[in-house]
């Protein structure tokens with residue numbers, strides 16, 4: 001059952017000096033407890049406090065009026081006041097967003113300059129694709145790589161379902177790119193199972209578990225690639241901490257906003273943030289230099305571009321073009337440059353019109 005809260009339930013009683021006008025640093029708020037946001041659902045923020053201690057618990061909070069215009073996302077560290085017991089029917093007040101180490105951003109599409117924040121303070125972006133069913137799309141992966149680069153997250157490409165098909169062409173495409181690629185173990189001819197974690201490769205889970213231990217990772221992937229299977233295997237069937245239950249009271253997260261989960265047997269501070277609402281990254285907010293730099297196999301070529309080069313097919317003396325033609329970006333160079341030009345929107349054909357279908361809470 002969903003409880004109904006009212007912000008007035010959590011108004012903090014004025015302290016003895018309460019009549020004093022609020023100053024910018026609001027001394028009373030120095031007492032705030034720091035929590036980590038694990039999900040946002042219709043204006044309710046779920047934060048974990050006293051992380052890694054016996055008192056670890058999740059607290060539901062609403063944000064203070066002053067923060068009404070500030071996006072707060074999974075991974076954010078926030079200051080909480082009021083009732084932070086985490087007991088049923090209690091509601092804390094979120095009064096501050098702590099400084100972020102980084103922010104994974106996207107725009108709704110490539111023409112919308114308004115950037116939206118997806119996740120804060122993450123270390124890795126794990127891009128999950130299937131070797132087949134559904135067929136992986138390099139356009140999607142390249143976009144995700146740009147978003148990771150622009151936001152300062154380390155990308156990992158995780159390829160599932162290699163038992164169905166060996167993704168050699170994909171490995172070739174990324175051969176010269178600075179990117180960690182993890183594959184599920186190949187080929188015993190299994191068909192994708194209809195339920196459960198059948199077909200999932202244990203070694204892939206173990207590899208991921210090891211790399212991500214102690215870090216905050218964002219998992220990204222289209223429907224059907226095996227992302228839920230992977231998340232379930234990483235977090236264990238029973239989510240011992242019960243944080244998810246705290247979100248909806250039903251043990252299932254119903255909204256499409258990002259949700260942070262703790263992997264089993266991991267160090268304190270290890271979080272995996274699932275992003276069910278995100279199908280792709282609009283990149284309108286990303287500066288051209290970062291688009292180019294994210295293509296680490298091509299980027300050195302741009303050093304020879306004339307100032308203000310558009311890098312289009314017809315751009316005179318484009319260094320990228322010359323670099324690729326000289327074979328310095330390897331066999332996939334031409335294809336990679338074509339992909340970059342799509343993102344730069346300087347390709348001759350219609351650009352990548354992949355539209356955002358995601359829905360994110362703010």
Ligand SMILES: Nc1nc2c(ncn2[C@@H]2O[C@H](COP(=O)(O)OP(=O)(O)OP(=O)(O)O)[C@@H](O)[C@H]2O)c(=O)[nH]1
Nearest residue numbers: 161191192193194199200223224225226227228229
């Ligand atoms: N053959 C094979 N099947 C797999 C593998 N990993 C997952 N599957 C199957 O692929 C199907 C889709 O997996 P899910 O984990 O539900 O995929 P998802 O990406 O979470 O998709 P949504 O739940 O739609 O978001 C399931 O039937 C899984 O059992 C794999 O490595 N090999």
Ligand SMILES: [Zn+2]
Nearest residue numbers: 305309311318
């Ligand atoms: Zn150029």
